[in-house]
Amino acid sequence: MSKKKRAGLRDAIADRRGATDVEAAREWVDERGIEELECLIPDQAGVARGKIMPAQKFFQSPTMNLPSSIFHQTISGGYADEDEPGGGDPTDADVVLEPDWSTLSTVPWANDPTAQIIHDAYHRDGRPVEVSPRSLLKRVIDLYGHKGWSPIIAPEIEFYLVKPNTDPDYPLEPPIGRSGRPETGRQSYSISAVNEFDELFEDIYSFSEAQGLEIDTLIHEEGAAQMEINLRHGAPLELADQVFLFKRTIREAALKHKMYATFMAKPIANQPGSAMHIHQSVRNAKTGDNIFSDPNGKPTSEFFAFLAGTQKYLPAVMCVLAPYVNSYRRLTRQSSAPINVQWGYDNRTTGIRVPPSGAEARRVENRVPSSDANPYLAIAASLACGYLGMVEGLTPTEPIDGSAHGLDYDLPRGLLEAVSAFENCEPLQDVFGRTFTATYGAIKRAEFETFMRVISPWEREYLLLNV
Template identity: 35%
Template sequence: MDWLREHPEVRTIRVAAADLNGVARGKRIPARFADKVFTEGTRFPFSVMNLDIWGEDIEDSPLVFETGDCDGLLRPTERGFMPMPWLASPTALLPIWMFHMDGRPYAGDPRQALARVVDRYKARGLTPVVATELEFFLIDDSGKTLRVPPSPRSGKRRTGGETLSLRALDAFDAFFSALYDACEAMDIPADTAISEAGPGQFEINLMHQPDALKAADDTWAFKMLVKGLARSHGFAASFMAKPYSLWSGNGMHMHFSILDEAGRNIFNDGSEKGSGAMRAAVAGCLAALPGSTLIFAPHANSFERLVPNAHAPTGIGWAYENRTAALRIPASGPAARRIEHRVAGGDVNPYLSIAAVLGAALVGLEDGLVPDDPIIGNAYAQSLPQLPATWNLAINTFAEDPLIRRIFDEELVENFLMTKRQEVHYMAELSEQEQTELYLDTV
């Protein structure tokens, strides 16, 4: 509450949690009643954490009529208030997460799922260090065809990709300046921005931090910020996996290392190759990739990105300093030895995605797994085991893979499966243009 007292201009707050699709669900509350959220929490039905991409109840879900659509208790996370600079009126976001009325964490809450994985690391005296890289497109969606917005500086539209182009960044300098100011105000550690391979496509890296929950919070809030701020500048921003069929899609790459109780990176053995613990973590991630593809590619459009020769991985393999591989070990000094997981699209729920990666790495450490040899050269040209290539196959693999149930609670697994199966059914009724309109702002 100190933050609100220091910001008397804030008249309303939004309390919000991430559902299984990463969509913010919550309420608008006058700021003068915000203290009640801290003392009593707020309530909404458990089923709200398990809506489909349209915001509809899941048919036949036990969370709806079978239990009387009963309420869960939502309490503020440790993050506290964050300004919402994309709104015209001074407003604060208060992230919340869900519990049972007796205080037990609700297993179907994605943030609780990540907390569960982090607690398993803590029990072993380990701390994951996490960073995310987020790609997004700036888009003029005012017509029937998606286009790059005209530059506010020149009024011109760039029709092609401009990888690492300062000109492309400078064309939207006012937007990026406002974005970095907003990130500072929201305590989101935004670092480098670059232009990417698609028209109007950019990437911003968030800094490494030894707090996986905050890294996920930052990523979730950053996506809301980028989309909201873009609208206030007169265009759209989208993390949709593949808004343009002819151009590369949006990824959300994740870098991670693991510290022991003394603060030492267990992936570092002083060599260029990394430690046995690093290779065990790699092996765990590789073993879990078939089952966890649905987490990394959760939507119909997601699979348009995961195709050969499109700067997104399709084969299950790892490599040193090789961006065609699903898992890349970047060149670095030994102390900074880390794994880059390159499968997830920009359309993921960051809580589930980070939980899936860290949970898989922990399986590798617990079981002492050893990976196959790292690949050399173009991964697309090699005979590697493949990721599930379709949404339905990914759903079925997620359902059947026992490693998924070592990472996620059974209730979350079943809720996610019901959600995706319902979406598959109703998505078949939509045209490609209608799917694009749905995903453009939602994910």
């Protein structure tokens, strides 16, 4: 993408994305000749659920219903056990979906003029649905607001490009680039390796611009055909919406070029995993000042308490930040991913990094989340840890100067261990709500049982003739 096109992207956002109310949305749709509307809501996995309908029918009744079971569905298409606490409403009653007009945007890869809009879920009495990921993030943001704080975040999303693979028994492989050869060695920050897929990235930029989504930077990561896209900092809900739409955009662009884009945490053996790093700061809601820095530019007690809360509670939110069995394959001592809750200044071996910056941009980077995490839940969980640290007035450990990879594990090593830690953490139950905690735990246990029914190649390789 040219510099001129990138410079124009920021100016295009206001025009290309969002409306203030139903009448503004109707005018926006009419101006663009939109024929269909995709009514989206993210489920627990971050999958887009919803309905597609003719635009004119949508405006006849913008509020719609869906079964409550959409928030109890596992990644494999099953459901949590109804007999387990949090297993769902046995009647599968409807929830009410209401559009967030500010999220209205085009669907640039659609064959016919199509728009999309993200919805919120409510009970019939007007209460937000407790198990809706978007509702949960709003709940955490409100906790900050009650203290006079306004959180700011910036996500970084890693993903792999791979050859199309229709047989799950076969390992994934890097795709063929314009040179006619797949990548073999690691190509960290290589410009030429990114240029191998120039046409794909032109489409990603074009699709993003059409939706009013702004990419800050694009780089090649460590793995073969592993990329990272960084988004500009902003309000948590807006950035979660952007990650939700970006994942969809990148997958669609890759399919257009006969590739898959995958956000699996560890898609290829002997290659690095994919993360979703989350940069976080907190501003005074009235003045806009970064509360992590004092008037002299020094770090504040709130900054250190945020760090300490992240250290204390990260292990208890791991099932949200690393939501699948595969996620824990990334978090090993032999990889570049963190394995503990140590922190350090500009130290990429720690789970919590403080990047170099001026006082106004002082922030905390959570390097633990994997790219397979639901962005709404991951951002909510990460902010919840820092919030609890500030309200509890916690003090962090001393920063790590050298490598933290050789230090002890602080994080759960597997999904069931992580779910147990989540469900048994009382302060987090108060933040997330007991209904959400029980529901999320039930879904993760159901997913684990599905995984246990699969026999892996490792088992056939080492157990078949040896035991």
